[in-house]
Amino acid sequence: MEINEILVISMFLTFIVFLFTGIPIAYVLAGVGIIFGGIGYLSDMHLDTFTGLDLNVLGLVVSRIFSLMENWVLVALPMFIFMGLMLDKSGVAQRMMMAMQELFGRVRGGLGITVTLIGIILAASTGIIGASVVLLGLLSIPAMMKQNYSKTFATGIVCSAGCLGILIPPSIMLVIMADQLALSVGDLFTAAVFPGLMLGVVYLAYILGLSFFKPEVAPAPENRRPLTFQVLKEVFRAISPPIILIIAVLGSIFAGIATPTEASGVGALGATILAAVNKKLNLKIFHEVLMSSYKTTAYIFAIFIGATIFSLVLRELGSDEFISSMLTGLPFGPYGVLLVILGIVFLLGFLLDWIEITLIVLPLLAPVVGMLDFGIGSVAGLDQPVLVWFVMLIAVTLQTSFLTPPVGFALFYLKGVCPPEIKLTDIYKGVVPFIILQLLGLGVLIMFPEVALWLPSVVYGK
Numbered sequence: 184m185e186i187n188e189i190l191v192i193s194m195f196l197t198f199i200v201f202l203f204t205g206i207p208i209a210y211v212l213a214g215v216g217i218i219f220g221g222i223g224y225l226s227d228m229h230l231d232t233f234t235g236l237d238l239n240v241l242g243l244v245v246s247r248i249f250s251l252m253e254n255w256v257l258v259a260l261p262m263f264i265f266m267g268l269m270l271d272k273s274g275v276a277q278r279m280m281m282a283m284q285e286l287f288g289r290v291r292g293g294l295g296i297t298v299t300l301i302g303i304i305l306a307a308s309t310g311i312i313g314a315s316v317v318l319l320g321l322l323s324i325p326a327m328m329k330q331n332y333s334k335t336f337a338t339g340i341v342c343s344a345g346c347l348g349i350l351i352p353p354s355i356m357l358v359i360m361a362d363q364l365a366l367s368v369g370d371l372f373t374a375a376v377f378p379g380l381m382l383g384v385v386y387l388a389y390i391l392g393l394s395f396f397k398p399e400v401a402p403a404p405e406n407r408r409p410l411t412f413q414v415l416k417e418v419f420r421a422i423s424p425p426i427i428l429i430i431a432v433l434g435s436i437f438a439g440i441a442t443p444t445e446a447s448g449v450g451a452l453g454a455t456i457l458a459a460v461n462k463k464l465n466l467k468i469f470h471e472v473l474m475s476s477y478k479t480t481a482y483i484f485a486i487f488i489g490a491t492i493f494s495l496v497l498r499e500l501g502s503d504e505f506i507s508s509m510l511t512g513l514p515f516g517p518y519g520v521l522l523v524i525l526g527i528v529f530l531l532g533f534l535l536d537w538i539e540i541t542l543i544v545l546p547l548l549a550p551v552v553g554m555l556d557f558g559i560g561s562v563a564g565l566d567q568p569v570l571v572w573f574v575m576l577i578a579v580t581l582q583t584s585f586l587t588p589p590v591g592f593a594l595f596y597l598k599g600v601c602p603p604e605i606k607l608t609d610i611y612k613g614v615v616p617f618i619i620l621q622l623l624g625l626g627v628l629i630m631f632p633e634v635a636l637w638l639p640s641v642v643y644g645k
Contacts, residue, residue: 186232187500194219194497199534208539209482212489216496223500235499247491251484255444256362261480262447263355266432266454268472268479271318273458275425276305280322282421285414292394292401294330295340296387298323302344303383304422306351307429312585316345316596324601333400334605336393339613342586342593343386343620349537349582351379353432353450356581358443359483359541360574364549366567368443369436373639374571378579381634382624389620424460428453437642483538490542502547510551517555521573521629524548525580532584536592540581549573562636564643575635576628583621586614 194215201211223236251257270276279301287293298319305315319341327337349356352372361368394401432450435441441449458464510520527548531540552573562568585593588611598607628634 186226187234188505190219190223190234191497191500191502191505194493194500198493202534207485208536209485209489212486212493212539212543216489216492216494219500220492220496223496235501236496240495240499244492244495247495248488251487251491254362256358256368259353259358259368259444259447260355260483261476262444262451263353263358264479265472265476266447266450268475269451269454269458270305270425270428272463272468272472273454274461274463275421275457276301276318277322278421278461279304279425282414282418284326286410286418290391291398291403292390293404294323294327294332295336295390295394295401298340299344299383299386299390302347303351303380304425304429305345306347306379307353307425307433312346312348312593312596315348316342316593317600319345320597320600324597324605328602328604330404331402334609335613336400337613338597338601338605338610339615339617340386340390342591342597342610342614343617344383345596346582346585346593347379347383349585350375350382350578352376353436353443353447354578355483356537356541356578357574359538360545360577363541363546364570364574366570366574369439370565370571370639370643371574372433372436372443373642374575374635375578376638377634378575378624378628381627382579382582382621385620385624386617389616393616424457428457486538487542490539494543494546497543497547503550506547507551507554510548511554517557518629520555521552521557521576524552525576525625528577528580529584529587532581533587537581537585545574545577557632559632559636563640565636565639568632568636571639572628572632572635576625579621579625579628583618583625586618586621588614 197219198211198215201215202208204211206214220236220240223234224238224240226232227234227236280297283297283300284294287296290296301322302315302319305318323341324337327340328334348354352375354372354375357371357375358368360366361371390401428450431453432446435446435449436443455464455469458468510523513520513523515523528540528544531544549570553567553570555569557569557572559569559572565571585591588594591614594607594610594614597610598605601610
């Protein structure tokens, strides 16, 4: 094994070890990159090796960081984060919960249906998993417990619905993936619409089916309000504002009227207006949302800088060729290699947040997929349809990892706002059926790439 391959493997192992020390991930990434850059440089000077790491790499790091800060696409990140946090404070979700609960209260499992539908709407208007899971948990778990829902069923519904925000646009994860792979944000947003809705529909079908065959997990409410025109009017008034905001943001991108960066500004302004209309906007709330947006953006960009250093050193050591030769040498065929890659991403989801996986692992694995023949061919309006499809597969896989015990992030978001009688084991048991549903959805997306590629071809294939 050559010195560069030894250093690549050692870098990954060192990174994993430091993850368990509690040091912030941005410092770990930058520190490990600098340390191994120094090791490569010193070994070339004193051990007669040739790693390719010299002082020019330092200049490349500075250049990459400057180019990162000049990237206009990434301006959409703080805007979408602000939009999500402001909607969280606006009271829109509370109004929707009360109105839609009246609409579906006559149906067995109606509360579960309501939570899932609101999860889909929140996913398309916030794109932030933590905010969606916490908000849905606070709004729905007490009502479900009062209606004698099964603890496992209730928590599984909330976690799965909240995690749709990682996939349904405008997802901040898709913005970062587009930047890392030089893809169009609009292409990824349109490609994610049907996979996200497909998972939402599968959840709804499961909730209705289980509620019908096992009535004890989701008892019907004792006092059912009749469905009247007044109820329909209340539902319409509750869901109209977020729907209009979604259309304004995504519609302007899909129609080519605005870039994702411009549309993110529209979304931030629209969320602020909704908060003002609902009389939930004051200086204190505006300050809280601004500070939370600053902190979240700073956290993401600190990881960006650390990942830039880490990945640059990895690539200078020849990690691209090393990983590519390992994966393409597997005797499994294109789809077998793809399953191995998705398995790696799924397992990494136990250890890393989606940001680190997107910034470090995705750029290393995407070129391998680009070299494989899946028989997809050309798709009107898309320059790289295979990569767009691959990004959708990665997004669904990462969504699954958010739910997977023992360290799925969504599980701990929900546990933090659950009543004391709901234990972590209840949440673990509750998400298992939804993990299976997500894996089935992933299988459908693998076998039928058109689920992701059809809409972009219609929107951009003119």
